[in-house]
Amino acid sequence: MVYWSWKLRMFPRRLTRAAKSWCGWVRLLIMTLYYNYFTTYMIVMETAAEPMFWFVDHFAKYFGPIFVTLVVVMTTSVVVIFYTCLLPHVYHQDLAWTCFHLVFGHWLLVNIVFHYIMAVFTNPGTPPAKNVPEVVSICKKCISPKPPRTHHCTICKRCILKMDHHCPWLNNCVGHYNHRYFYLFCVYMWCGTIYVSWVGYELFKQHFYGTMLMFFSLFFNHQEVEASGTGDIGALKSQEFTDNQTYLFIGYGHAFYHHAVLYEFILCSGVTFALGLLLFWHTRLIHGGQTSIEVHINQKEVSKFKKKNLVYKNPYNYGWNKNWQVFLGFTDTRSFIRHVLLPSSHLPEGDGLTWHRAHYKYDKDKGLQLL
Ligand SMILES: [Zn+2]
Numbered sequence: 001m002v003y004w005s006w007k008l009r010m011f012p013r014r015l016t017r018a019a020k021s022w023c024g025w026v027r028l029l030i031m032t033l034y035y036n037y038f039t040t041y042m043i044v045m046e047t048a049a050e051p052m053f054w055f056v057d058h059f060a061k062y063f064g065p066i067f068v069t070l071v072v073v074m075t076t077s078v079v080v081i082f083y084t085c086l087l088p089h090v091y092h093q094d095l096a097w098t099c100f101h102l103v104f105g106h107w108l109l110v111n112i113v114f115h116y117i118m119a120v121f122t123n124p125g126t127p128p129a130k131n132v133p134e135v136v137s138i139c140k141k142c143i144s145p146k147p148p149r150t151h152h153c154t155i156c157k158r159c160i161l162k163m164d165h166h167c168p169w170l171n172n173c174v175g176h177y178n179h180r181y182f183y184l185f186c187v188y189m190w191c192g193t194i195y196v197s198w199v200g201y202e203l204f205k206q207h208f209y210g211t212m213l214m215f216f217s218l219f220f221n222h223q224e225v226e227a228s229g230t231g232d233i234g235a236l237k238s239q240e241f242t243d244n245q246t247y248l249f250i251g252y253g254h255a256f257y258h259h260a261v262l263y264e265f266i267l268c269s270g271v272t273f274a275l276g277l278l279l280f281w282h283t284r285l286i287h288g289g290q291t292s293i294e295v296h297i298n299q300k301e302v303s304k305f306k307k308k309n310l311v312y313k314n315p316y317n318y319g320w321n322k323n324w325q326v327f328l329g330f331t332d333t334r335s336f337i338r339h340v341l342l343p344s345s346h347l348p349e350g351d352g353l354t355w356h357r358a359h360y361k362y363d364k365d366k367g368l369q370l371l
């Protein structure tokens with residue numbers, strides 16, 4: 001009797017153990033079907049992301065023209081609204097302010113248009129098929145030598161010198177010859193959206209809060225009319241609306257003006273935020289002498305070296321001051337005012353085929369020091 005009761009108590013435990021063992025066998029069986037000694041976590045991740053790569057390879061080229069059209073249409077609409085709605089509002093202020101808006105606004109506009117056109121139409125740079133002075137590897141897609149900092153773009157289907165990324169908003173790769181145009185376009189566009197948001201904020205406030213105010217006024221007045229039982233909402237409207245609300249009714253007659261003011265501020269403040277993040281990211285990279293691709297390569301190298309108790313340093317980081325000089329193409333004859341604050345089509349330093357490498361020395365007290 002004791003034996004059978006013990007067997008009964010042990011039954012659920014034995015059943016669980018058997019089920020676990022059976023599941024283990026099934027799992028092992030499935031795993032053996034696709035087991036590969038060379039499979040790593042990275043290969044699995046790459047295989048899982050393969051449909052996404054396929055989609056980018058086949059369709060990204062069609063998005064480029066759409067995105068460029070979007071940039072042109074949105075920028076044009078913001079400029080047109082600025083001229084027709086915001087600038088007349090600015091004229092009410094004193095002459096000095098009006099002059100400031102005219103000069104500053106047009107300076108930004110010229111820089112935005114110039115850098116965008118140059119970024120879109122400048123060839124980012126491709127390595128020659130032969131006579132490459134320094135070869136670091138062979139491109140598996142082009143089957144041609146790759147100079148340092150060069151990467152293959154799967155959308156453009158070619159190798160790009162000092163490739164940063166493929167930008168759908170430019171429908172072009174960002175590389176050695178148009179990196180400066182791309183970055184300065186982002187800078188000026190960001191300043192432009194901040195400027196337009198700032199100029200349009202007062203009008204936006206009036207129209208946005210005005211809309212809500214009118215909505216609530218209408219709603220509560222309607223409730224009042226219903227409660228009083230007269231049904232004459234028109235009488236209440238004319239009696240009780242304040243000056244501000246009357247202005248709104250006039251404004252509502254100009255629906256375009258009202259929507260344009262809202263559109264201008266919402267679009268520009270949204271772009272200010274999104275572009276600000278992108279700009280911060282690129283500024284950090286340029287400051288450290290890296291591209292968007294190199295930052296991932298360098299991170300991997302740092303952790304690989306760390307495991308061996310070694311320190312990895314980016315060979316193209318010449319110190320922040322020199323990094324900016326190289327990036328902006330500064331030489332002794334070039335100045336910040338002429339070549340950054342004003343549109344300039346000067347070429348970057350070097351041909352993008354060979355790159356000077358930074359050297360470090362080890363100091364007992366200070367650690368690794370840039371030479
Ligand atoms: Zn290639």
Ligand SMILES: [Zn+2]
Pocket residue numbers: 153154155156157165166167172173174
């Ligand atoms: Zn590309």
